[in-house]
Amino acid sequence: MNENYENQLLGTEPEIVSEKIFLNLVRLAQVYRKTLNSSNDSFELSPNELGLMMIMYLDPSVNTANQIVKVLGTTKGLASRNIDNLSKKGLLVTNTDEKDRRVVRLTLCSKAKEICEEIRRKNMALYGKALGNIDLKDAFMALEILQKMVDNIE
Template identity: 35%
Template structure:
């Protein structure tokens, strides 16, 4: 009997491949590579601390030079906009243009997946997601990668009142919309129970 962990690994790898192929096919109409779509998806979810080339490079696991090239292409196509940061002249802020947001919406990347899991109960999905999140966190910790979670699950996030949040790291107020976005400085809260 084969190890259960290896069976799961195999399935995740094949799903990852299939999703990647799906991204490729989805992007071919616009002349976009999988990495371009992943960048757009990230920037669509990144909060104001995390919308920089460097953060994107860390998220994707690529070097900053490589990412710089892809961003060049996206800017040429007017899918993203680059602005210099006001406080720090070294950093560049990346935002999706309206065209970029529209492109993402048109692609409808999640439809196939939603259909594929239509039959499964929420409880089973939630259970599966939990197992995979553990694996993800363990792999990220082992490789020294950032976790890139949302503020809601971050130990820096302080809930100081009804719909009022403050990031303990930057001491800045966060809107209730912003705390559900992805942050580069995310550090998961400790889980005591297993």
């Protein structure tokens, strides 16, 4: 950590430090969203549709509407609309669960996976740039701290 920055924070209330962390996370999210939107221009998908696809691509265990709602923190209505739109575009298939007929399983089609792979390649460049001159050990420490913060508020 920059020594000047550390001295600035010395004696600062923990809430102020938390606020600075959250503000920086918001800035990172804005850059990520901007990159995602520019990558998405050729696919004609809404940011919500693309987000839903990326979540399913990166974590295949997320394969029901309820899981999508929970992970994305969205409403059932918005998730349902996005699922319908992606189905109509031939990017997502819905199937009734064989064991529990009340559950509808979602599966990305090969075209959706190709789109996600391309988006992920572009995102990797952003991730590399974000880590820039940060030592891998420090990056892991930051990840561990962020995970603890998420655990604390969930």
